[in-house]
Amino acid sequence: MNSNKTTHVLLFLSTFLTLTYSDIFLNPEVPQTLENYKLYFLENWPYSVSLLFILLAHEMGHYLPARYYGVRASLPYFIPLPFGPIGTMGAVIKIKDQIPDKKILFDIGIGGPAASLVLSLFAWVVGISLSKVVEIPPNFDRSGFLFFGDSIFTYATAQWILGPIDFATMDIQAHPLAKAGWVGLLITAINLLPFGQLDGGHVIYSMFGESYRKWIHILFGFFLLFALVHFTWLIWGFLIYYVLRVEHPFIKDAMYGIGRSRFIFGIIILVSFLIIFVPKPIIVGSEYDNPSLLDDLIRLIVHTVGLSE
Template identity: 85%
Template sequence: MESNKSTHILLFFLTFLTLTYSDIFLNPEVPQTLENYKLYFFENWPYSVSLLFILLAHEMGHYLPARYYGVKASLPYFIPLPFGPIGTMGAVIKIKDQIPNKKVLFDIGVGGPAASLFLSLIVWTIGISMSKVMEIPPNFDRSGYLFFGDSAFTYLSTQWILGPIDFATMDIHAHPLAKAGWVGLLITAINLLPFGQLDGGHVIYSMFGESYRKWIHFLFGMFLLLALVHFTWLIWGFLIYYIIKVEHPFIKDVMFGIGKTRFVFGLFMLVSFLIIFVPKPIILGSEFDNPTLLDDLFRLIVKVVGISE
């Protein structure tokens, strides 16, 4: 049965609202007045509109190739989240047919992250160029704030466009477009994790075929080590292992493989994933200067080695 278009429109509208008002809705520290809601609307609509466009492009990157190959797929379901610093859990489409082969799987799988990567890079670059560098006052109390972490790309591009910046004494007042670009890159990176039914799982399975089952669990074990850096990845590890699954279900091969061009583009996307991946996505101000479990483990090893010597 075809999905009801009004459901998709309603979820799209609700996601716009949660993106726009995630900072004020259910927040006891902000007065729930009409004036404040107007203020947040005019301040946040560039974030809401640009991120919705990024999410829509991501899902169309799956939907259009699916339609091209005659694979039935739903329109995007946007997922509103009325609390938290982001305001959404992204969007999804439902693939209603069996994928015929790995070539089709690759094109449907890679289209989404390729589209959102491209748009997120543009939105981030425009947004960070419109952002402002602020000096952190001495003895500033960070405990009441949330901080967005950096990937290699966001750190280097910020230093290039606004820098040099010493983040021990300075911070960025991010433009709403920069925030939208950051979230778009984060969502793209999570989708490119190379496991199960995630986009990265489709891509890596299409590229390496059944032989990847020999090493994908080792790669998953290495991924779990990221929990030593930030607890978020332990939660994702749980979701991947029990719900998304580590291995991809069987899809038959194409007679001549996916081709050199697709394979090279797949490698490009996997390298892009490493560049845009954020080890510590959102940091509580109270934990900003605290060592990670990885830091503690490293110090313990150094101490043990030092004692043994």
């Protein structure tokens, strides 16, 4: 069945609207006036346009290699989310043919995260340089706010460009371009989780072949430990196990393998995942200073060991 281009266009436009107006739409605390919608548009359009461009580049990074190899694929389906701080659940394309071998799987799988990684890094660095550091008033009530967590990359670059920043007494008033870069990096990191039909699953399966089935479930078990840091990863663990699957479906080997250059490129992308991964993506203000389950578990272990000595 051919893609309905009207559907793709409507989803694209709907996603632009939810990206632009997610902070005001269905929010009872913000008056639903035309003037407010104009203000939100003027404030948020850099975020909407830049993030849509990042998402489009990601999907084209899959679509163009697929077409190059003669694998039929749909145009991107953008996924609007009319509530929450992000406004989208990303975008997807549908591969309509069996992928011939692991080399082609690698090229199709890695193209998307490679494209969105580069653009998201650029958006974040430029955006954070346009952002401002603000003082947090003493006894400030955080409970009504949401906070975006940090990866190794976002924390280090924010400190380098704007720092030193003491987040106990300061916060960053992020430019919309920085927010687009942060969301782009988050979506890229989620796609690079090395399981099943996610982009990272395609890449790691192409690199290590059938032998990876011996240890991929162990890696999945270690991934589930992040649920002790933030409940989001428990939801993703459920989706991976029951929907996306832990193991990749069988694809035959390429005649001469994927090649050394592709393997090195895959290692670079997988290492970048570790640098951009956000253990606690979005933090509710009322829980900002609360220890995670992992903190409590470590404290309990240390206390127990201390008692046994």
